[in-house]
Each structure stands twice: as C-alpha cells, then as structure tokens.
Amino acid sequence: MLRAFVTCARTGSVTRTAIELGYSAASISDQIRQLEVHTRRTLFQRTPGGMSLTEAGRRMLPLAQDILLRMDFLSRCEEKH
Template sequence: MHEREFRAFVSIAEIGRMDEAAKALDYSQPAISYQIKCLEQALGVRLFTRDSTGTQLTKAGRAILPSARAVLALIDDMKDACAAA
C-alpha cells in the first residue's frame, strides 16, 4: 500500500466522483482508477461501488476511511517534521 493510493481513496470518498478526485489530485482518470484497484487488491475488498452518478463507499470502504485519514495525517506529520529539521 502506498501514500498515493490512500490519497486517491480519501479524495474519492470525500468528493464522490473519480473524475473530480483525479482533477483535484492532478491525476488522470485511468491513474486514479489504477490506484484504487491496487488498494482494493492489497486489502482484498471492494472499496467503492460505481455507477453513472459517481462512487459510493462500500461497507469495507466506510470501515477503513478513518484509518486511511489517520495514515495520511501521520505521513503529513512526518513530512512536516523532516522539513523543519
């Protein structure tokens, strides 16, 4: 699992659309889809259901969203600490 996968996951969860999340992260649509596919494979679960109106978190997606946010907060804290050192 990689930081970019967690960032894609949280962004899609918050925005509700893969295309808009891709724009917000400056990714292409295929790239953000690939990040989610990799995360889903690593975790062994589906994180989103997809339809023409956007994406919705699955039960598993809702369960890991707080942890994904926490992981990103820790990564950001580490980056800030390194920048301040």
C-alpha cells in the same frame, strides 16, 4: 493510493479526484483498484452517478485518514530539520 481513496470518498467522483490531485482519471481508477486488490476488499460501489463507499470502504476510511495525517505530520517534521 490512500490519498486517492480518501479524496474519492469525499468527492464521490474519480474525475473530480483526478483534477484535485493532478492525475489522470485512469491513474486514480488504477490506484483505487490496486488498493482494493491489496486489501482484498471492494471499497467503492461504482455507478454512472459516481462512487460511493461500500461497508468495507466506510470501515477503512478513518484508518486511511489517520495514516495520511500522520504521514503529513512526518513530512512537516522532516522539513524543519
């Protein structure tokens, strides 16, 4: 969910996020919706032109990026052992 959120924030598009991450657009939309339910915040404004972060989404973005960086670091550490 976090990777979908961060990627969609960067691309501004569910379709481009789906292509980049190798999921269907419906799956990406579901993941973002689940994250919004979990956080009880609307993270994106949805428009015909794409997705843009809400204020809550802008506040959450650096936290999500940090979590993903740490998760990626842990994955690399585990691969070495």
